[in-house]
Amino acid sequence: MQSKREREKQGREEIVRIISTCKTVEERSLDPFLVDVDESIKTAREYLPDWKIPEDLCLDAETIHSIASVVKLQSEWVKHRSTSLYTDPFLLQEKILHMDKHRLVATFAQVWRPIVEFEQISIHSIMESLQYWINLLPLDERWKEQPPLEVQAGQTSRDELVQQRILREQMFSEELAGYWKQLKTRVAEKGTGSKVSYWGFVGADTYEETVDRAFMTAFLVTYGYATLEIYPLEEEIFIKPNEKPETKIASTQLVSVPIPIPVEDWQKWRRGELK
Amino acid sequence: MSKRKATYASKVKRATHMLFYKRHTKPGVKGWELRKALGSDYPKVLKVLDDYLKELDLKVQTVFENEKSVEKPSPEQLDKARFLITLRGQLTPKEAKMVGWRIDDLAGLAIAVSHIVANKGKAPRKEVEDLLREKLPDWKVGPNIDRYIRYGYLTQDESEQLYLDWRTRAEVDQKALVDLLLRTEA
Numbered sequence: 001m002q003s004k005r006e007r008e009k010q011g012r013e014e015i016v017r018i019i020s021t022c023k024t025v026e027e028r029s030l031d032p033f034l035v036d037v038d039e040s041i042k043t044a045r046e047y048l049p050d051w052k053i054p055e056d057l058c059l060d061a062e063t064i065h066s067i068a069s070v071v072k073l074q075s076e077w078v079k080h081r082s083t084s085l086y087t088d089p090f091l092l093q094e095k096i097l098h099m100d101k102h103r104l105v106a107t108f109a110q111v112w113r114p115i116v117e118f119e120q121i122s123i124h125s126i127m128e129s130l131q132y133w134i135n136l137l138p139l140d141e142r143w144k145e146q147p148p149l150e151v152q153a154g155q156t157s158r159d160e161l162v163q164q165r166i167l168r169e170q171m172f173s174e175e176l177a178g179y180w181k182q183l184k185t186r187v188a189e190k191g192t193g194s195k196v197s198y199w200g201f202v203g204a205d206t207y208e209e210t211v212d213r214a215f216m217t218a219f220l221v222t223y224g225y226a227t228l229e230i231y232p233l234e235e236e237i238f239i240k241p242n243e244k245p246e247t248k249i250a251s252t253q254l255v256s257v258p259i260p261i262p263v264e265d266w267q268k269w270r271r272g273e274l275k
Numbered sequence: 276m277s278k279r280k281a282t283y284a285s286k287v288k289r290a291t292h293m294l295f296y297k298r299h300t301k302p303g304v305k306g307w308e309l310r311k312a313l314g315s316d317y318p319k320v321l322k323v324l325d326d327y328l329k330e331l332d333l334k335v336q337t338v339f340e341n342e343k344s345v346e347k348p349s350p351e352q353l354d355k356a357r358f359l360i361t362l363r364g365q366l367t368p369k370e371a372k373m374v375g376w377r378i379d380d381l382a383g384l385a386i387a388v389s390h391i392v393a394n395k396g397k398a399p400r401k402e403v404e405d406l407l408r409e410k411l412p413d414w415k416v417g418p419n420i421d422r423y424i425r426y427g428y429l430t431q432d433e434s435e436q437l438y439l440d441w442r443t444r445a446e447v448d449q450k451a452l453v454d455l456l457l458r459t460e461a
Contacts, residue, residue, distance in 0.1 A: 076395075112365075
């Protein structure tokens with residue numbers, strides 16, 4: 001009796017053979033009725049219960065797809081044969097083989113309407129070409145090798161790097177501490193309770209400055225200098241400074257809160273429509 | 276001459292220059308190029324030009340993108356179509372030689388085109404080569420098919436299947452060719 005493994009191996013071989021036959025028919029424009037569709041489906045169905053691993057199931061799906069393509073070709077073949085355009089290629093081949101080349105050309109000339117096209121130079125194009133030639137630099141000038149640019153190594157100061165925006169004016173930690181202080185002052189001046197509205201803190205005279213403040217505020221929250229209070233129903237966000245930096249990493253599950261800063265919202269805030 | 280007639284006369288001249296003189300690698304002009312140069316009424320201008328060319332046994336031929344022919348083309352289909360000037364009547368075999376083709380090469384083209392037409396528009400290159408080998412020397416077969424491809428009569432895909440290309444669609448009445456070949460007494 002055939003073992004399970006042997007049966008699977010035989011099944012795979014048969015399935016691959018079916019796929020290969022279908023592909024050959026498709027690629028070489030052979031008669032699609034050369035494929036016995038019923039027999040192929042029967043084979044695929046017979047081995048389907050044996051397939052357990054995804055690769056075998058994919059192979060089975062590919063078989064069905066190939067058979068479906070052949071069925072489509074069969075349908076097209078029948079349609080084409082039933083039209084008046086159908087010509088038996090073998091009959092035509094026989095005719096061609098028995099005709100000499102002179103008769104073939106005479107027949108082809110009756111249905112051939114070659115394209116007419118001119119290639120002729122005009123005075124205008126000659127003048128344009130001349131002008132181009134006059135303006136064209138000689139080859140030795142065009143292909144002259146440029147010596148590599150010499151770059152002198154020099155020194156740069158911190159101020160220059162700040163000007164070029166490579167370094168920030170303050171150290172990041174100093175800047176963050178500055179923002180923390182600003183937040184506490186803002187809460188003391190304009191805050192409600194111990195918090196201030198998000199836009200009330202990040203909003204600035206220019207949009208660029210606002211984005212910069214929002215960027216630093218994100219770090220204030222991440223590093224535990226402040227906490228965000230979000231009221232989704234009221235669509236309100238408050239920021240609350242902490243007395244001491246509190247790190248919550250490893251103590252609670254941290255979440256990321258993306259807060260978009262679109263120009264429209266900044267403009268609304270400027271008009272006093274956004275609190 | 277009325278102003279309208281003068282405008283059309285000038286547009287017909289411009290269309291003649293565009294269609295007769297080669298502008299790109301492929302001959303002919305796309306519909307959108309004609310629309311840009313002549314205005315949206317370019318199909319009317321082409322109709323007038325076609326009437327003029329009738330007396331010279333020439334015609335304005337339209338080759339639609341990927342299609343054999345369109346009964347009532349939309350402006351979009353016309354924009355994408357290629358317009359060419361072709362012969363209206365027939366060439367004698369002697370005249371065909373003057374067009375720059377050797378009789379062998381032209382016979383080879385006739386065989387390749389008719390075989391592909393009879394095989395629903397595609398045939399393996401090897402099959403066409405075998406057919407040509409019956410009448411042409413072996414060393415000429417490959418280069419000849421390459422030449423038909425280069426000129427735009429045939430095209431080939433990565434699996435070496437040959438199809439009819441834009442020039443066959445423009446120049447050859449495929450159905451008439453097959454009918455004539457089948458009617459020929461052996």
